[in-house]
Amino acid sequence: MRIGVLALQGDFAEHIEVLRKLGVEAVEVRKPGDLAGVDGLIIPGGESTTIGRLLSLSGLRPEVTGRALEGMPIWGTCAGMILLSREADRLLEPPLGLIDIKIERNAFGRQVDSFEVDLEVPKLGGRPVRAVFIRAPVIREVGPAVEVLARLPDGTPVAVEQGKFLGTAFHPELTDDTRFHEYFLSLVKN
C-alpha cells in the first residue's frame, strides 16, 4: 500500500513520519503524475488559501478530483478538510466538494483561541483522542450522507466521514496517537 501526502505546503512531513512509523510507504505529491500508484491521499494541515491556490497552479486539481471520483480515499486534516468540503468562506478557489459539509474558517477565533482537548471517538474505541485545534475550521452544516465521528462537548462536529472521504478539524499528526492514521489506512485497504 502506498499513501500520497499532498506536499504543496503545510505539515506534510509530520504525516509522512507517522505513516512510516506505521510501516506504510509514503510519498510526497507535488505535481501531476505523482498520484500514479498511490492508493490513498492525505491533504495535510497548512493554510487552506495557499494549498487551494497551489492545487490549481500545480495542475493537480483535476487529477485529485478524478482519482477521488474513481474511489481513491482521501483524508484532510484542518486545511485539508476545508479543501474537501462543499462550501467554505473566503477561499481563493472553490473547495473540491467531496464531503457534504459547509465550513466556517477560523471560527473558534484567532491563534490565542487555538486549543487542545480530549475527544471521544466511538469508532476508534478505547481512550479519548487528544485533539489539537489550530486556528481550526468549524463545520456549520452536515449533509445527510455524512457520518459525524466526533463532536466537541458543545455538540460541534469536528470529525466527519462520507464514503471514502475523511475530514478532521484537528491534527492527529501532531500527537503520538496513530489511531486516526490507522483508521484511514483501513479505509484504503477495503
Place this chain on the structure above:
Amino acid sequence: MAESILKGTWRVKAGLAQMLKGGVIMDVVTAEQAKIAEEAGAVAVMALERVPADIRAAGGVARMADPAHIEAIMKAVSIPVMAKCRIGHFVEAQILEALGVDYIDESEVLTPADENHHIWKHDFKVPFVCGCRDLGEALRRIAEGAAMIRTKGEAGTGNVVEAVRHMRAVMDACRRIQNMPDDELVTEAKNLGAPLELVMEVKRLGRLPVVNFAAGGIATPADAALMMQLGADGVFVGSGIFKSENPAKRARAIVLAVTYYNDPKILAEISKELGEPMRGIDVRQLAPQELLATRGV
C-alpha cells in the same frame, strides 16, 4: 469536559508554525498589500508601518506599529497576521496579544527596548518567533519561549548573503551536535550559551526543536529556493516583494519557488520576466552600527 480545553499550550503555539511550513510570510504595510500577498498564496503576513528597507532609510527609533493599522490588515485577510514588537518590550507584546495577532515577531528590525534581556515569552498565550544568527542564539530564544525561529539575515538589504551565513551556521551546529558523544554536550552547551536540555534535544532530533524559517535579504525565487535547499522550513520576505517592480507576480513566483525548491526546471520557468527586483545593498558597505542582526543576541 469543557474545563479540559487548554489554550496557549506549547503544542498549539509550535503547531501553528508547523502549519506555516513550506510557505512564504510576506511583509505588508497596507490592507491592499495584504490582499495581494494572500492572493499570491502567502501563508501569513507581517503587518508593518514600514518595510525594513524604509525603516533603514528613515532612521530614528522604530517601534511597534499603530494598533489601528494592524487591525485594518487583520480585517483585510483570512490568513494569519503577525506583528513585530521591540526586543525586550513586553508591553508592546501584551498590546499585540490583546489585539489578537496570531504570532509576535520579537524583532531586531525594530530598535531594541532592552539590550540585556528578551521577553519571557512563556507568559503569553500568543506564540513568538525570534531571529537568530547561530544555534546558541536560537536555543536561548527557545528557552525564553519562542515557538518558532527564523534566521536574522540582514533585513532591508535585498542581499541574501547574511541569511545564508546564519542558516549554514545553525544547520552546521545541529549536524555537529547530532554526532557528538554525550560527554561533550555540557561543554558544548557552555560554549553555545544555551541550556543543556535543549542541546540534548538537538542531538536527539538532529535539528532545531521548533520550525526554522529563513529571513533577511530574500528578494528572488532563486533566493527563496536557495534557503529551502539549505534546510529552511519556509521563508519570510520583507522588502523584497513590495520594493520590486511587479509585487504580485514576484510574490506568486516566490510562493511557487518554496514549493518547488528542488526543481530547477520549474524555478527557471517561474523566474522569467518578473521585472526589476529591489535594488539591494552590499552588506559590506554598511557601517557596524547600521547592522540589524547584531541587536539582541
